[in-house]
Amino acid sequence: MGNGVKIEIIYDNPRLEEKLLLKAARISGVDVLLTNVKQHPLRFEPPDVDVSLVRCVSMYNAVHSAAVREGAGVRAVNSSQSKLNAGDKILTLSHMKRRGIPTPRTAVGLDSESAHKALEYIGLPAVDKPPIGSWGRLIALIKDLSSFNTIIEHRDMIANKLMKTHVIQEYIDIPNRDIRTLVVGDEVLAAMFRYRRDGDWRTNVARGGVPVMAYLNEELKEISLKAAEAIGGEILSVDVFEMGDGTYLVNEINGCPEFKGFIQATGVDVASKIINYLLKTARG
Amino acid sequence: MGNGVKIEIIYDNPRLEEKLLLKAARISGVDVLLTNVKQHPLRFEPPDVDVSLVRCVSMYNAVHSAAVREGAGVRAVNSSQSKLNAGDKILTLSHMKRRGIPTPRTAVGLDSESAHKALEYIGLPAVDKPPIGSWGRLIALIKDLSSFNTIIEHRDMIANKLMKTHVIQEYIDIPNRDIRTLVVGDEVLAAMFRYRRDGDWRTNVARGGVPVMAYLNEELKEISLKAAEAIGGEILSVDVFEMGDGTYLVNEINGCPEFKGFIQATGVDVASKIINYLLKTARG
Amino acid sequence: MGNGVKIEIIYDNPRLEEKLLLKAARISGVDVLLTNVKQHPLRFEPPDVDVSLVRCVSMYNAVHSAAVREGAGVRAVNSSQSKLNAGDKILTLSHMKRRGIPTPRTAVGLDSESAHKALEYIGLPAVDKPPIGSWGRLIALIKDLSSFNTIIEHRDMIANKLMKTHVIQEYIDIPNRDIRTLVVGDEVLAAMFRYRRDGDWRTNVARGGVPVMAYLNEELKEISLKAAEAIGGEILSVDVFEMGDGTYLVNEINGCPEFKGFIQATGVDVASKIINYLLKTARG
């Protein structure tokens, strides 16, 4: 069974996913240490575990939890580095571009003047995202200059430099859905469509997007594994746009994926897949 | 002379340092492309340069500028990765600890409850820093619980998750100064003391700290180069505490160092050192 | 019974107090319209009520709810004006000073330089408050210049001009308690002490302060009614400091008082007192 492997699950706001992981670990006979970082401080001393599975909802909590564990010599999954590469959309794009993985056409404006020029370069309509953020939050569809000015004014009022950074991308008129795959180690578990809800152009399940199983073809497998490798991540989801000509673009990567909708759409037992992967790799 | 090497200097708020770098480059006959990221958008297409020297004051501007250049296949100095490792104090500590480089005793609280426990573990007096920040800003000396509660309340009001993350460290009662060294490639240029000003316990030159040349001994050289290597940085400053027993601790690392005070204290022509290093390494 | 009077209770986050008010109204046979401003928009059209009792926790929600009702010709209790006078500590002080009601010695700094000079004038130790805020939040006890600098730096990071405004007051070394009275119309219902909890210098019940009944003497009655009149408020609590020489100072006024602790300490049926007052005054 668990072979004496001990796994730490680090979390901040426990969701269904964390409960499923705990249950899967117990079924596998794995010893689990639960660490709620809202209650427990992190010290640079190794807890008695073989691997730390970092499941914080907050991207920075995830990065910092992984970093402290790594500083104490404990393997964190995903690593602090890959959490950052996935969590910061400019780092994600940088890694995709370096490997030649297709992504939307993008320009980055680090201030309002450069943001305006970035928009000119990309053209209208465009998408304007801050580099950090989940569930599609603050991602704005820019249809005209007047609404772009309004977005810039609002971002400038948020006391966070990252909100003043504008990642401007071509708006890709995908039918009414995107594709999400889930990668665990070197396996792509399955693929699903996320259909957007009426009244929101975003497909995020948190925004009412509807998950439906999709066929996982070879191209999807290949682009997902390449993206995961570029990011350095072991467990992550890859959001893919399907272009009119049948090719794929990587849109975003999530380094701490929710998978409730994924289970519902595909029937894959994601939690067990993750626990088995950790067991297999825990003892090198 | 410049050997046909072309250097891009990327900046946001040009300081004396950037002007000195430009002058040094011109004296060396190097072709310079100046990119003000507040005015110019960043595209994932390589500018016609051999290397990009990233000198943004804003840490995130620096990281993102480097990342976009790297995405286009251009070498950035420092790399986006090392800019992040130096800019985020938890990542810095993680890398120091991994290599066994001494640092102050630290515990991290990712929320107010865990911050309180982190402080209990470290004991009073302590230092409470957010993971991100320059010039000693928001670094609080905690003498009692009541002032700690006040700090926590204030950080909670700032709309930035990172400000709710408390890096709690033992307060090290250094005499009235710390040491800063400057690393360029595998050379430590010199060392200086920073004497704190009356009325502020912090030594930052931006807070009135007074820079004075210090003797660069072998131990300082060694710890500086180790710290630089751990971070993956090529050009950076290392802030060191000198303990009562003559040993050293690495306190912080700056991945885009100001060096006006350093020139004043040590007389080293830092700008030329940096340009020469880039020339030497530009063409592999 | 209710005499056909119809009362609107406007609220945002219902607490025990609002439930007690609703119950008291029903016992009195009063018709109640409940308006949750988080769900219902406010229009400048009169709802079919005789008076609107504004019980929002958020001071601005209270002010704006009252203002919209007043704009539609409906009497709001308290009025938008008195909600503001109580909610903004500088306005409160202004009204107290105009009527010669004693308050702590105060100077206001509208920026960091003037805040420093305000502190010089008041002397150490001092209290530094933003003009807006509840439950003692962000109220800092300043014992030395270094911690004052830290507070100023923190306030500067909050994206709200009011947090950069420093109300600096002499620290009054009250024994270990202050006094709170509750005013409804021209009646002072009772008085209570609030004993501070160990480890916090503030007496707020929300911070663990312990409420205990106090004797309501004539001086307390008089200063409470004067303060209420100065503010223009009908229903409010007055926080009073008892000086070494037996005189009183008004510290703060709350225009939408919580009264759970007050009932516990004094046994007064505050909710019925408020409803009866509204009944008595509703039809002019």
Place this chain on the structure above:
Amino acid sequence: MGNGVKIEIIYDNPRLEEKLLLKAARISGVDVLLTNVKQHPLRFEPPDVDVSLVRCVSMYNAVHSAAVREGAGVRAVNSSQSKLNAGDKILTLSHMKRRGIPTPRTAVGLDSESAHKALEYIGLPAVDKPPIGSWGRLIALIKDLSSFNTIIEHRDMIANKLMKTHVIQEYIDIPNRDIRTLVVGDEVLAAMFRYRRDGDWRTNVARGGVPVMAYLNEELKEISLKAAEAIGGEILSVDVFEMGDGTYLVNEINGCPEFKGFIQATGVDVASKIINYLLKTARG
């Protein structure tokens, strides 16, 4: 000449207007005390002046400066009360509605759910403003639900309750200009059009709006004086929309008006008018 009258001019960021006021005062032989609230703390003690003219750019600085002077028995122009009534758009509307002065159709949402219902009530297109703000900042033109959601998400990220308050108003399709009048005491000095610049739907001069003299007819005079009286203000500008049928609506009121553009458009010596008004009324 100045008749021994002494005027204090209170300011934070001196603009051309404050310089013109100082010059006009000196020409009139008036003694002037200049108080920069960024440098000087405000105490509740009367400075040796007859009246304080409050010219702070920051609305809260203006309110608080006036309140402290009033607390010390000094007349402030405008009063703290009228500064607030003009500065908070919900208070402004409340006062207009009470007096039957026409304004745009408005509903107020104090949270995202009530904001959505407020928009439903008003209909598309609509204007969404926070209650506080100058130069048209953060005022969004809402053309569809998707952009409304984006605005709500952005406002929610700003650490200021007032930014989460949505004043939703019908979008009034004025030709390409609005009208501004300037009131000093019981005189309306003149009227001007503000023509909007290409690419911005707002007419603010700070946004490139072009000021042109307008004919001050009796209706404009009347609505301006009524609005000033409702607000309790002595010196203010009134922004008016001219409807298709020739009637007028009051849109906003400014309690500390800039008048550079006004002088340029109308030739009126506003500064002297203000100083003369203060002289005339100083010794009541």
